[in-house]
Amino acid sequence: MRDHFLTLTGITPSIIFWEIWLARNTDRMDGVAVSALKVISKVTRWIHVLAPLLSLQPSVRRTSAKALDSLGLLGNVIIPRHVAMIKWTRPPPGWIKVNVDGSALGNPGSSRGGGVGRSGDRNFLFAFFSGYGFGSNGRVETKAIWARLSLCRDLGFNKVELVSDSKVVVDSLNRQGAISWALWYWWARIKALMTSMEVSISYSP
Incomplete structure (x- = not known):
């Protein structure tokens, strides 16, 4: 199944540049300085809005899940796990x-x-x-x-x-x-x- 997290990471740079551009224009045109924390907050908000639209709930890679968790987006994401049946077997006689x-x-x-x-x-x-x-x-x-x-x-x-x-x-x-x-x-x-x-x-x- 396709890892939609890759799509999210692909568009995130555009969101970052957009918010930086808006902050720059707000400062130059309106004389209102926009802090870096506010830009980060807006970018994070965009990611939270877009994440549900990209169906992040299906299985994602473990590294993707860690990044989602850092953004508070992990939710009910299913992390694929490999299951193996383990059985105790007898050693040879005398062992x-x-x-x-x-x-x-x-x-x-x-x-x-x-x-x-x-x-x-x-x-x-x-x-x-x-x-x-x-x-x-x-x-x-x-x-x-x-x-x-x-x-x-x-x-x-x-x-x-x-x-x-x-x-x-x-x-x-x-x-x-x-x-x-x-x-x-x-x-x-x-x-x-x-x-x-x-x-x-x-x-x-």
Whole structure:
């Protein structure tokens, strides 16, 4: 569906120039100065008048929605989202499955990581949660993976199917993508652990 926000942004410069031209003439012809704030207010009013006529309620791009929100026009705009069905699957016999997730508030920002470990028959084995200080999403994800693999080794679980929601980190560990220098320290420690254990790392959104 066409993003009507693009039409609105296309005509907005004309509205801005029109209001600046009117303000200039009002100042020169009538001797009445028009402030920049008043010009901005008039432009915003034009946008509010035109927005409903352009049917902005249908689906728009996420970046467009942010701009609409800043103008107070978001309303009932539908932001398209991709839906994926996520299903827990059993690990191979003799293996355990560990789901790991980490995130940094603001990316970078204050970071946390956690997850859960289960046996092949879905029995709960352990859960974990840790704070990792200031960092990026990638850093906390790699650190969380290393910490949980270390825990598995210490608990005697040497066959681990680990699932992460960071495709970048998973691809790098499976040698399908490059690793950022900022993540190298924890990435190298994970790879070292993987040489002493049987580890399968996969991505799940």
